[in-house]
Amino acid sequence: MKTAHINSRPVEIRPGETILAAAQRIGIDLPAPCRTPGPEPLESCRLCVVQVNGQPFPVAACGTMLEAGMDVQTHHVAVERWRTSLLRIVAESAARTDHAPSRVRDGVWSELLSHYGVTPPAPQRNDLSKPERDTSHSWLRFDPAACISCGACLTTCETVAHQHVWEIAGRGPRRRIQPVGGRPLALTPCTACGACIDPCPTGALVERHGHHPAEEPRRSVESVCGLCPVGCGLRIESADGEVRRVSGLVHSPTNPGGLLCKRGKFAHVAHQNWDRITQPMLRRGAGFCKVSWDEALDFIAKRLSALVHAHGPAAFGAIAGAGLSTESAYLLQKFTRSVIGSPHIDSVAHTDPALDPVCRAAFPGTASFADLDRATCIVVLGADLDESHPVLAARVRQAVADGAALIVVHPRRIALSKSADCHHSDLTPPPPDDSSDDPLCRLLLTHRSGTVCLVGSDIATPEHLSGWMSRLNGLGTSALPGAGLIFLGGVGNHQGLLLSGALADSLPGHVPVSDSQARARIEDLWGRCLPVESGLPLTGMLVGARDGRLRGLWLAGYEPDRVTADATLAGLDLLVVHDLIYQNASRHAHVLLPAASLHEQTGTAINAERRVQLLRAAVPPPDEARPDWAVLTVLARRLGVEWPYLDPAEIFAELALLAPDRLAGITHRRLDEQPEGIQWPCPGGNA
Amino acid sequence: MPNDFPTASAVPCPAPAAREPRPAPAIAHRLRQELRGQTTARLSDGDWAQLAASIGAPEAQVRTVAAFFEEFSGTTAHGAHFPSRPDAPPRSLTTPPQLIATADDTTSAFSLLKTLATTENPAATLAGRLSAIEGLARHRIKAGRGLSSRWAEAAATPAAERFVICHTDAGNPGSWSGEWLLEHRPGLVIAGMCFAALAIGAGEGVICVDRSHLSLISRLRTATEQARAAGVLPDDFEISVFPTFGSPVGGEETALLNAIEGRVGEARSRPPEPEVAGIFGKPTVVESAEIFARLPGWLRSGRDDGQRLIGLLPPFAQPGLVEIDATVTLRQVASDAAGADGLSSIAALTVGGRFGSLAFPEKWDTPLDLETLRKARIEPANFSLSPVPQGQPFSDWARDQLNFAMSETCGRCLPCRLGPLAALGELDASGEPTHRLREILDTVAATSLCGFGRDFPRPILQWIERWRHQPAGAS
Numbered sequence A: 001m002k003t004a005h006i007n008s009r010p011v012e013i014r015p016g017e018t019i020l021a022a023a024q025r026i027g028i029d030l031p032a033p034c035r036t037p038g039p040e041p042l043e044s045c046r047l048c049v050v051q052v053n054g055q056p057f058p059v060a061a062c063g064t065m066l067e068a069g070m071d072v073q074t075h076h077v078a079v080e081r082w083r084t085s086l087l088r089i090v091a092e093s094a095a096r097t098d099h100a101p102s103r104v105r106d107g108v109w110s111e112l113l114s115h116y117g118v119t120p121p122a123p124q125r126n127d128l129s130k131p132e133r134d135t136s137h138s139w140l141r142f143d144p145a146a147c148i149s150c151g152a153c154l155t156t157c158e159t160v161a162h163q164h165v166w167e168i169a170g171r172g173p174r175r176r177i178q179p180v181g182g183r184p185l186a187l188t189p190c191t192a193c194g195a196c197i198d199p200c201p202t203g204a205l206v207e208r209h210g211h212h213p214a215e216e217p218r219r220s221v222e223s224v225c226g227l228c229p230v231g232c233g234l235r236i237e238s239a240d241g242e243v244r245r246v247s248g249l250v251h252s253p254t255n256p257g258g259l260l261c262k263r264g265k266f267a268h269v270a271h272q273n274w275d276r277i278t279q280p281m282l283r284r285g286a287g288f289c290k291v292s293w294d295e296a297l298d299f300i301a302k303r304l305s306a307l308v309h310a311h312g313p314a315a316f317g318a319i320a321g322a323g324l325s326t327e328s329a330y331l332l333q334k335f336t337r338s339v340i341g342s343p344h345i346d347s348v349a350h351t352d353p354a355l356d357p358v359c360r361a362a363f364p365g366t367a368s369f370a371d372l373d374r375a376t377c378i379v380v381l382g383a384d385l386d387e388s389h390p391v392l393a394a395r396v397r398q399a400v401a402d403g404a405a406l407i408v409v410h411p412r413r414i415a416l417s418k419s420a421d422c423h424h425s426d427l428t429p430p431p432p433d434d435s436s437d438d439p440l441c442r443l444l445l446t447h448r449s450g451t452v453c454l455v456g457s458d459i460a461t462p463e464h465l466s467g468w469m470s471r472l473n474g475l476g477t478s479a480l481p482g483a484g485l486i487f488l489g490g491v492g493n494h495q496g497l498l499l500s501g502a503l504a505d506s507l508p509g510h511v512p513v514s515d516s517q518a519r520a521r522i523e524d525l526w527g528r529c530l531p532v533e534s535g536l537p538l539t540g541m542l543v544g545a546r547d548g549r550l551r552g553l554w555l556a557g558y559e560p561d562r563v564t565a566d567a568t569l570a571g572l573d574l575l576v577v578h579d580l581i582y583q584n585a586s587r588h589a590h591v592l593l594p595a596a597s598l599h600e601q602t603g604t605a606i607n608a609e610r611r612v613q614l615l616r617a618a619v620p621p622p623d624e625a626r627p628d629w630a631v632l633t634v635l636a637r638r639l640g641v642e643w644p645y646l647d648p649a650e651i652f653a654e655l656a657l658l659a660p661d662r663l664a665g666i667t668h669r670r671l672d673e674q675p676e677g678i679q680w681p682c683p684g685g686n687a
Numbered sequence B: 001m002p003n004d005f006p007t008a009s010a011v012p013c014p015a016p017a018a019r020e021p022r023p024a025p026a027i028a029h030r031l032r033q034e035l036r037g038q039t040t041a042r043l044s045d046g047d048w049a050q051l052a053a054s055i056g057a058p059e060a061q062v063r064t065v066a067a068f069f070e071e072f073s074g075t076t077a078h079g080a081h082f083p084s085r086p087d088a089p090p091r092s093l094t095t096p097p098q099l100i101a102t103a104d105d106t107t108s109a110f111s112l113l114k115t116l117a118t119t120e121n122p123a124a125t126l127a128g129r130l131s132a133i134e135g136l137a138r139h140r141i142k143a144g145r146g147l148s149s150r151w152a153e154a155a156a157t158p159a160a161e162r163f164v165i166c167h168t169d170a171g172n173p174g175s176w177s178g179e180w181l182l183e184h185r186p187g188l189v190i191a192g193m194c195f196a197a198l199a200i201g202a203g204e205g206v207i208c209v210d211r212s213h214l215s216l217i218s219r220l221r222t223a224t225e226q227a228r229a230a231g232v233l234p235d236d237f238e239i240s241v242f243p244t245f246g247s248p249v250g251g252e253e254t255a256l257l258n259a260i261e262g263r264v265g266e267a268r269s270r271p272p273e274p275e276v277a278g279i280f281g282k283p284t285v286v287e288s289a290e291i292f293a294r295l296p297g298w299l300r301s302g303r304d305d306g307q308r309l310i311g312l313l314p315p316f317a318q319p320g321l322v323e324i325d326a327t328v329t330l331r332q333v334a335s336d337a338a339g340a341d342g343l344s345s346i347a348a349l350t351v352g353g354r355f356g357s358l359a360f361p362e363k364w365d366t367p368l369d370l371e372t373l374r375k376a377r378i379e380p381a382n383f384s385l386s387p388v389p390q391g392q393p394f395s396d397w398a399r400d401q402l403n404f405a406m407s408e409t410c411g412r413c414l415p416c417r418l419g420p421l422a423a424l425g426e427l428d429a430s431g432e433p434t435h436r437l438r439e440i441l442d443t444v445a446a447t448s449l450c451g452f453g454r455d456f457p458r459p460i461l462q463w464i465e466r467w468r469h470q471p472a473g474a475s
């Protein structure tokens, strides 16, 4: 084993590890204000300098590899003196130039100031002449007067988010980092991914909402974002039962570098600022009144029994929305099919007409996101990634910069088309012709192996999709090493909703309702009879509600638009809305139930690369809000069906029995131990 | 529906190719083409967007590059106060004078190149001859290593492409030698670059000239054509001339590499040294025009006596270029430049023009030889010389030095960006070399990222150590 020494302690050499990383690994705390999550160290603040034997000058720990035989001193008196002096230089300069920070009050920098006993710059007389705080942006705040122009935000924005929001205006002492063109941040191409906030050492860049002092003790939980089928790894920090900050996990396989998108980064802000429903409510005349869970569930049970008695079980339907965990979706369909006995259950995952059939096919996608990092050619088929999956857009841009060819097939010119080698606005694939001069054909041919194809829901029709698939299959593409397909649904936990059986025509595990053998197996397991027919699809249910064919409807996180809601939901006997906030459907509800957000419950979500991921509750739901599975379990008991579930892990275990080809070998416990989640087929699963 | 995928296919297929990172657009070069001599001062937001679109780079990056270089921003702060080269022809203090007396005679260089080309392994033969040159390893040290071992490293680093860069050391006041050589000895410079290309297997050579000396371009083209006509340009070796976009950071060569790539001319951190990862990350040898011009002579004679052309800056009575060798002492140079009685009015010499080191009279008998100078604790940042007149008040001189540093720094790293400013503030507040002033300068010298920040504080610190707050020469 090769070793070096840091502060006289032997340290094992790891390839590609900087002195800074090695020091942190063995628990030495080094100031490193300008370090970024991106690959290139900035080495601009120079506060991380350390002494290395035999080197005439101290070196920056963040940019120097630890090599065998090095003898590093990180806190030698001379080094500490330089650090103190450097901090003072910056503080003193504030009096002489507008280009040094005069208002550092936050972040690592102010911690360093107090640690090294340096007085922060006194408020300057000319403070008024300093550039104004930029409050134009909905999610970020930028205070130029706190900025040390280290460039961490710029580099992170360019190398992690692959956006170009920041520029360096001026050379030397006039160097200033500012939004491009000196414009307000809101007028830049910023996507509000928030990646630049954490690296900023001075608090010049902060979250606009919910910015809290860093000193308060925080609880930190690693979870995933279930808002889209990318499934980014998250760290959720909370205090006083409130989420304070959400940041990406740097080593997550789904969002390397810890990039998130606006939704994932700031969902909790929306949750906290919205008027959440926190109590069960019953309709009283034109309004609602708060009731206890007992009252609400009693009311529902009574109405449901009456409704089924009068119109038969098929007069009830349920719709699973995007915010549902796999477990909750599974229980919703189990409730509908086995407790009520109605076939009408469907989910929003059903609304992609082109994608839906393939996603339920035997093998929905063959590639992983990580394949994008190796692919030599990427085909983006009917997906405007910057709109729908910004984190993947950044990953594709990185791949393109690294040399992958990019083909965009989309009816519109999308943002990604700019980086593409070839934009194809016709969704029909070009006919196979090996001698064609068409750039698309040439690209496909040269990159037969190593092509990863991302398929989104703008692909219009199943025919287009099957055309493309056979085109790629014809080249042998999808079966080749390093190649494959990824289907990107539009909603979070897309594959989880499908797999759970919350679909009109299929049972858990992608079994068609018409498959009587499989149905019998499920009936055995559940101990109840199941309806033998397929139910109404989502849109059919809404029509049924309008026509009076359906008398009762359960909407779990599903939100129709206003016009649809008014046209279809007004005449029902029973409308239960289980959701976070009061929206369109709620206006017609008889019962409003408060739901738990994805930060507030345990469960699983399955992302577009077939990765089963564990959602961990970071904070308790507010007041009386409860996750769907818990509510359904209690309600089932009221309707005379005893379900034994104590927690979502048990529900998942039951689903795994019904979907052995996908979930065998996966348990909540295993997921808990494997923070990156498990992609099916799960290794060792069928043993 | 295509439930039938993926199926193994009979189509035979190549293994996935390796990915090659795409080259980023050379923004500065494209800006020069697009702006055609205009500055960006009056561009509207719309103009910028259009400019960025036609360059094919994000607007933020285009603006950043444009703001850095004088050619685009129109500022004249950098390098403007450098004294220009006096008209007087170079003098010589070495016998026999080498580059000065001889003409731009390339015959023997070309014939040697031809002979080399016929040997079985020209690169190895040349490498052998280079390492055999007596004195070369001693006199041409950069980053702690001699010329031939640096070149050998560039040759040994696996790469598809290699580069040879010739610079004129612009950014150092008084570094007039490159400019003079490109004007008067272009043939030798080109021949020297051919040797370098042969030694490391380079396919591309770039000669950087200051953008105020565009007249040199045609001379260099002619010289290149002559070499081509003589058939001595190694296969596939192309030489181009690159007029810089503005003053590089104190002659920092990694900043120059960034500029050649068309990026912001900030210094890079080392390692990697340019010989391993220089232009576009490819092995690159970066040498001054003088090294290339002298190389044929060294190869012919088999020895290097440490001859150099050094710049003598005003207020010397006779500023200009002078050729010396490693036996010539500081005193000889200074008395030649100042006249015999002029010497008594000089309190110290700045070895390195404006930065580097101060040499006090008791050290003036040190010869201008790298190792001996270093042993005498004189760290020359380069070999130009300027006098510190007797009686010069400290604060005037120090202010001048600090202003120079402020106008040259690239601003990438904190100490070098704000250090001079803080030091000036300290100076203004007390007019004296306080403890804090020394601490600031010491911090900048210790923690800066590149050689410029490490070198400019040293003369000021040396003054303080010697004379404290008193005028120069006080005891």
Ligand code: SF4
Pocket (backbone or CB within 6 Å): A140, A156, A157, A161, A163, A164, A165, A189, A190, A191, A192, A193, A194, A195, A196, A197
């Ligand atoms: S939020 Fe994201 S896109 Fe916006 S400036 Fe920061 S890193 Fe760039």
Ligand code: SF4
Pocket (backbone or CB within 6 Å): A146, A147, A148, A149, A150, A151, A152, A153, A154, A177, A199, A200, A201, A202, A203, A204, A205
């Ligand atoms: S905003 Fe923050 S990260 Fe960006 S340059 Fe300023 S201090 Fe550095």
Ligand code: SF4
Pocket (backbone or CB within 6 Å): A225, A226, A227, A228, A229, A230, A231, A232, A255, A260, A261, A262, A263, A264, A265, A389, A390, A391, A392
């Ligand atoms: S990309 Fe998707 S998973 Fe990632 S943060 Fe955004 S919404 Fe969440």
Ligand code: FES
Pocket (backbone or CB within 6 Å): A031, A032, A033, A034, A035, A042, A043, A044, A045, A046, A047, A048, A049, A060, A061, A062, A063
């Ligand atoms: S963290 Fe290393 S230089 Fe800033």
